[in-house]
Amino acid sequence: MRDERSFDEFYRSTSARTLRYGHAVAGDHGEAQDLVQEAYARAWRQWAKLAEHPAPEAWLRLVVSRLAADRFRRLRGWRTAVSRHGPPEDVRPPGEDTVLLVSALRQLPTNQRQALALHYLFDMPVEEIARETGVPTGTVKSWLSRGRSRLAELLPGVSAKELEVNDVA
């Protein structure tokens, strides 16, 4: 039996940061909405079991990551669901930093985006990222290092030297 209330609580308490994560991994806000909502839909379908999961949010991020890595998902149905919800509220356009970051992230492999998002949005240490992504810590360090270097090339004002000094991956 799936408990609607506990799912709704989980959704409300985690959806904002999951959407940020989706945005950082997918590199597109609209796509992030689609795949994050799809991930929550999958969570709901098996909520009876997932509610007992020790880390349902990590499970959710895993689904988001893998959906983001798959560009051929049929997620258009969510656009319709969103449109039924009514027109979006007026929101300010994204800031310049966001536009630049998203544009740069699109040039990175998904695994690097994933590692960077977990690091910068969730403050996760390397070991925790390794656990969540199921790869050795050395691999995570490599992803972070390469991702940062590439971002340093693509983003104004980000010094590769500063990254080397301050970022101990």
Next chain:
Amino acid sequence: MSRELDRFYRSLADDTDPRGLIPPDQVRRHADRQARTRVAVGALAAAVLVAGTAVGSHFVLTAGATTPVGPPADTPAPPSVSPAQPATAPSPAAPTGSPRPTGSTSRTAPGTSMSAPGASSSARTPTSIPDRAFFDLAVANSTGMTPAFRSGPVLPALCGAEPGGSGVVQRRARTLAFKLADTPKGYVPDGSYRHSITIYGPGRAVDALAALRKAVRDCPEQEVSGAPGVTSRQRLLDSAGYGDESVLFELRRPFLDVNGQPNGEDEVRLVRAVRIGDVVTVLWEQGWEGTSSPRSQVDADSRRAVDAVRNWWE
């Protein structure tokens, strides 16, 4: 941590938050609707994507056959849905009868010379099945996807039985997706059919349906291929008013979630074989990413399938 990169990510978070998601109740509703309309491993997508040169259409009306349908190419690994096709160990289908290869993958309608179904004139038995013998979906049910004529099994596995495997003169089969009338354009399909038409030698179509009934009766349960411990249950259902006679049966198995675990619900597949004289047309509803077969839709399309066969002959 780089302060500069941290600033960029903070900006992204700030810009993401105001444009959030739909409320949780809508996510639940949409998810439940998807669950009803998803199929096990989109047989249509697999049929389209799995390589295979369709050569001729003289395949037996038999269960099992080739490789079980795999997941659609667009399904990511962890949230993949398990195959709906409750196939037992595949057994290669051997062509039987004495079919005449006619290049059945051709989309052109070859000339036919035949008798009306039911007439037992073997001298006028047709040797080819034109496109027009296959029904068109109602406009409201059309997904816009082009049906794919492919070889392969035309019945689900039934404990290794091969009903209707003999006496085949000609066969063509296609896979097509459909949507329910109230599903908006742009949604994923609500289901898909494996649709076949088989011409039998005189009197052999009656045998084929009798063999199919027996195969279903003799196979009340079978293990689902690729899902150890998961059982599919088969049973005959009432099916009157279609063609000269018909067989309708269901395959019911637990719906498996993205981790391959049962979620307490069932996934039901409907298969209807209808005989019109010496012709048998089979609609095997294979769903779409886990959907169960909608009975009213299968009934309606069965009628269209029968009408198309009759119009072809007449």
